[in-house]
Amino acid sequence: xxxxxDVQDLRVSFHADGRSVHAVRGVSFSxxxxxxxxxxxxxxxxKSTVLKAIAGLVASESSTLAVxxxxxxxxxxxxxxxxxxxxxxxxxxxxxxxxxxDQILREPLIIHxxxxxxxxxxxxxxxxxxxxxHRFRYPHQLSGGQRQRVAxxxxxxxxxxxxxxxxxxxxxxxxxxxxxxxxxxxxxQANRLTIILVSHDLGVVAHLCNRIAIMQAGKLVExxxxxxxxxxxxxxxxxxxxxxxxxxxTRAVAAL
Amino acid sequence: MTQSLSHWLLDEAPGSRRQAVLGSLYRGLLAILSxxxxxxxxxxxxxxxxxxxxxxxxxxxxxxxAQDLGNRxxxxxxxxxxxxxxxxxxxxxxxLYGSRVTLTIVALVSVLVAPIGLAVGTLAGYLGGWVDIxxxxxxxxxxxxxxxxxxxxxxxxxxxxxxxAVIAISLTAxxxxxxxxxxxxxTIARSDFIQAVVLxxxxxxxxxxxxxxxxxxxxxxxxxxxDMAGIILTAAGLGFLGLGAQPPTAEWGAMVSAGRDVILDQxxxxxxxxxxxxxxxxxxxLLGDGLRDxxxxxxxx
Numbered sequence: 001x002x003x004x005x006d007v008q009d010l011r012v013s014f015h016a017d018g019r020s021v022h023a024v025r026g027v028s029f030s031x032x033x034x035x036x037x038x039x040x041x042x043x044x045x046x047k048s049t050v051l052k053a054i055a056g057l058v059a060s061e062s063s064t065l066a067v068x069x070x071x072x073x074x075x076x077x078x079x080x081x082x083x084x085x086x087x088x089x090x091x092x093x094x095x096x097x098x099x100x101x102d103q104i105l106r107e108p109l110i111i112h113x114x115x116x117x118x119x120x121x122x123x124x125x126x127x128x129x130x131x132x133x134h135r136f137r138y139p140h141q142l143s144g145g146q147r148q149r150v151a152x153x154x155x156x157x158x159x160x161x162x163x164x165x166x167x168x169x170x171x172x173x174x175x176x177x178x179x180x181x182x183x184x185x186x187x188x189q190a191n192r193l194t195i196i197l198v199s200h201d202l203g204v205v206a207h208l209c210n211r212i213a214i215m216q217a218g219k220l221v222e223x224x225x226x227x228x229x230x231x232x233x234x235x236x237x238x239x240x241x242x243x244x245x246x247x248x249x250t251r252a253v254a255a256l
Numbered sequence: 257m258t259q260s261l262s263h264w265l266l267d268e269a270p271g272s273r274r275q276a277v278l279g280s281l282y283r284g285l286l287a288i289l290s291x292x293x294x295x296x297x298x299x300x301x302x303x304x305x306x307x308x309x310x311x312x313x314x315x316x317x318x319x320x321x322a323q324d325l326g327n328r329x330x331x332x333x334x335x336x337x338x339x340x341x342x343x344x345x346x347x348x349x350x351x352l353y354g355s356r357v358t359l360t361i362v363a364l365v366s367v368l369v370a371p372i373g374l375a376v377g378t379l380a381g382y383l384g385g386w387v388d389i390x391x392x393x394x395x396x397x398x399x400x401x402x403x404x405x406x407x408x409x410x411x412x413x414x415x416x417x418x419x420x421a422v423i424a425i426s427l428t429a430x431x432x433x434x435x436x437x438x439x440x441x442x443t444i445a446r447s448d449f450i451q452a453v454v455l456x457x458x459x460x461x462x463x464x465x466x467x468x469x470x471x472x473x474x475x476x477x478x479x480x481x482x483d484m485a486g487i488i489l490t491a492a493g494l495g496f497l498g499l500g501a502q503p504p505t506a507e508w509g510a511m512v513s514a515g516r517d518v519i520l521d522q523x524x525x526x527x528x529x530x531x532x533x534x535x536x537x538x539x540x541x542l543l544g545d546g547l548r549d550x551x552x553x554x555x556x557x
Contacts, residue, residue: 055455056455057451057454057455076457077457078457081455081456081457082457085455085456086451086452086455088448088451088452089448090448093447093448093449094448094449094451094452095449096449096467096471097449097471098470098471100270100273100276102273102276103273107453107456107458107466108456108457111453111456111457111458111462112456112457133271136270136271136272136273136275136276137270137276138276138280151452154452154456158456
């Protein structure tokens with residue numbers, strides 16, 4: 001099945017001081033156009049590394065890494081970059097501290113030589129629910145939720161077909177988490193985005209994604225649909241354990 | 257009017273890019289003004305700059321190089337506020353014009369040293385690998401020499417003069433800046449906001465110039481201001497040894513040197529330019545301390 005994103009046998013290892021750590025050991029999956037694919041797992045399971053490898057932020061090996069059926073090399077071209085954009089976990093670290101929201105959003109437009117900067121920036125801010133008065137503020141003048149909105153606007157301003165989200169809500173207050181999740185769901189609908197969402201929170205993933213991959217120790221344990229996960233259709237013991245463990249504190253979110 | 261201007265500058269929701277930039281500059285200025293030592297430094301340095309600019313208006317019509325051999329080593333008086341030197345030149349006027357030489361040296365050294373240090377440091381820190389190794393070993397070589405001795409050797413080899421003094425001082429002054437810029441770059445390059453511009457497809461040059469250098473700049477400026485005192489002293493030292501500005505140019509170090517033989521009987525010949533060197537060095541040091549407090553990320557964020 002040729003999807004929007006095809007990953008076959010993805011491997012990532014880190015080497016330092018003569019030791020190597022195999023963070024991702026042969027992960028394969030495929031995401032169809034317009035689908036929301038979730039990856040869950042405990043800390044250190046390699047889920048964020050998979051996302052960074054797809055984005056090209058970490059060096060990886062794979063037999064296939066293709067977007068739209070077209071293989072992408074380790075060295076990305078500008079056109080490759082425009083295909084997929086990334087939203088980082090911590091909005092306090094992902095915005096340049098000395099640049100206003102306006103400059104942050106202008107940067108990708110300049111890099112890709114797009115026109116009508118002012119109109120595009122205003123539209124992008126409006127799209128993520130920010131007001132014109134936020135446009136010339138520095139990140140330290142914005143709240144955590146507003147910063148994450150700026151980060152999402154920056155990712156979407158190039159109109160990429162694919163959005164990669166690395167725990168986009170885990171650094172935010174609980175009250176703001178739901179707002180950002182709903183924003184992502186709305187933007188996905190409006191822009192027909194293909195999404196890969198990484199989270200340690202089963203509730204968040206079940207809320208946003210059609211299909212969910214469970215990762216443990218650098219490998220995919222299984223891939224389930226959201227219904228299967230909700231109805232207790234997990235086949236693997238580890239998945240059932242994970243669901244059981246998360247039930248204790250995410251019942252409220254899972255009920256969304 | 258001033259009320260509304262400061263209101264406009266401190267607006268939490270600026271309406272344009274210019275207002276946002278001016279507002280953050282204004283906040284920095286307010287921070288310096290509320291820091292007494294920093295304010296003292298700023299005042300001293302501002303006065304120095306004004307004196308250098310307006311020296312021709314302040315010199316009471318006495319040329320700094322006009323000799324009056326009949327009136328050598330005259331005491332401070334109404335005619336000559338700071339007395340005269342061994343050739344009968346007015347020390348007040350010479351001290352005024354000496355600020356120009358000092359400021360020229362300081363400005364030229366800053367213009368040379370900061371970009372070299374930033375370029376070497378950010379390149380080494382961002383690219384890493386063999387580029388880092390080569391650039392940092394070169395930096396180590398320059399760091400290994402004592403500053404004044406290396407400056408002396410360069411000035412002696414290139415010949416005396418202000419330009420050569422500037423080149424000599426710059427050659428010995430850039431390595432610490434490269435070190436600072438490299439250390440900052442290594443931390444900044446790992447941060448998410450740099451990864452984000454990488455993912456947008458920005459070129460290495462763009463990332464370095466637009467995203468990393470602006471963040472290294474504050475610590476480089478602080479270091480530069482704190483170094484000013486050292487630069488002024490090195491320049492004065494070169495002048496004292498006859499390797500800096502050449503006669504008849506008024507230069508503070510050379511003026512101190514000229515008064516050496518008569519320091520016990522005619523103390524003012526050496527003391528006045530010495531006090532000038534001291535005050536200006538102190539001013540730059542205080543300003544540097546103030547700037548460090550303002551730029552300190554722990555304070556501002």
